[in-house]
Amino acid sequence: LKKKAKDYEKQANQVKMAAVLGAGIMGGGIAYQSALKGTPIMMKDINRDGIKLGLDEAKKQLSKRVEKGKMSADQMGDVLNNIHPTLNYGDFGDVDLVVEAVVENPKVKDSVLRETEDVIGEDKILTSNTSTISIDRLAKNLKRPENFCGMHFFNPVHMMPLVEVIRGEKTSDKAVATTVAYARAMGKSPIVVNDCPGFLVNRILFPYFGGFARLVRDGADFQKVDKVMEKFGWPMGPAYLLDVVGMDTAKHANEVMAEGFPDRMKDEHKSAIDVMFEKDRLGQKSDVGFYQYK
Numbered sequence: 001l002k003k004k005a006k007d008y009e010k011q012a013n014q015v016k017m018a019a020v021l022g023a024g025i026m027g028g029g030i031a032y033q034s035a036l037k038g039t040p041i042m043m044k045d046i047n048r049d050g051i052k053l054g055l056d057e058a059k060k061q062l063s064k065r066v067e068k069g070k071m072s073a074d075q076m077g078d079v080l081n082n083i084h085p086t087l088n089y090g091d092f093g094d095v096d097l098v099v100e101a102v103v104e105n106p107k108v109k110d111s112v113l114r115e116t117e118d119v120i121g122e123d124k125i126l127t128s129n130t131s132t133i134s135i136d137r138l139a140k141n142l143k144r145p146e147n148f149c150g151m152h153f154f155n156p157v158h159m160m161p162l163v164e165v166i167r168g169e170k171t172s173d174k175a176v177a178t179t180v181a182y183a184r185a186m187g188k189s190p191i192v193v194n195d196c197p198g199f200l201v202n203r204i205l206f207p208y209f210g211g212f213a214r215l216v217r218d219g220a221d222f223q224k225v226d227k228v229m230e231k232f233g234w235p236m237g238p239a240y241l242l243d244v245v246g247m248d249t250a251k252h253a254n255e256v257m258a259e260g261f262p263d264r265m266k267d268e269h270k271s272a273i274d275v276m277f278e279k280d281r282l283g284q285k286s287d288v289g290f291y292q293y294k
């Protein structure tokens, strides 16, 4: 097996310059992590405000490292110089791998991926950070689906080690190997999974959220459930985790999972996630979810 893995790794192209599309929560985190670990990255958004948000996030994380004595102000400057903000695809000439991290909307992703494919080299790798959209579905509109796969990071990117590399039906070994190598260069632990609703982590996580929601429906106190799960050894309980993920994101992912696995996920009752969403209690992003943040 080790030999097989080595042969496989040989197919990877080195990523000397990366690009991320979308400078939001995830795009900003991906740019920061790539720059920190030494791979320069272009960061594209549709407007300057978006880019500013992404850069501010990188600056915030780097300032924390300087305060803790983990890096000098000069080193912080070097890392920031590795992030190249842009509003133009025209700057993508030297890019080896692109991570698409724009809003979770298939139509927007389709057009962004097509536009990118037109400006990068024919042998360059295109990936998507989608949490729920099928990789084969996104690949359908591409000219070179063999160069495309999923590269699914978790939030917050700088803290979460796992990256799912999702192989679509037409994805080549080279695309997977290059994406795995880039994830490793970013200091992450990649796993390769096939394309299916929820990929791997969300197939575990969402049934767990479903179990939590049923407990709450049965009358359990969500704060007590959180405390129990912390005592069990997990860094946070399900209610707090849902506040971090965001009720809108969780509701959408839950629906995708219920459609993909009706026998396991369908529930005729409203879940706590639906109720919170209807009450606009989205979690940390709206300052109130299960818990109050302001």
Ligand code: NAD
Pocket: 021, 022, 023, 024, 025, 026, 027, 044, 045, 046, 047, 050, 101, 102, 103, 104, 105, 108, 112, 129, 130, 131, 132, 152, 153, 154, 155, 245, 249
């Ligand atoms: P976000 O709303 O914070 O950021 C999206 C960014 O994309 C915005 O800055 C927006 O201006 C930009 N954008 C929109 N259209 C664009 C275009 N045509 N070109 C360039 N930029 C464009 O969203 P997010 O939470 O960072 O999510 C991004 C992707 O990552 C989604 O696919 C989401 O499912 C996935 N994801 C999110 C999380 C999470 O917890 N937030 C975790 C894993 C994966």
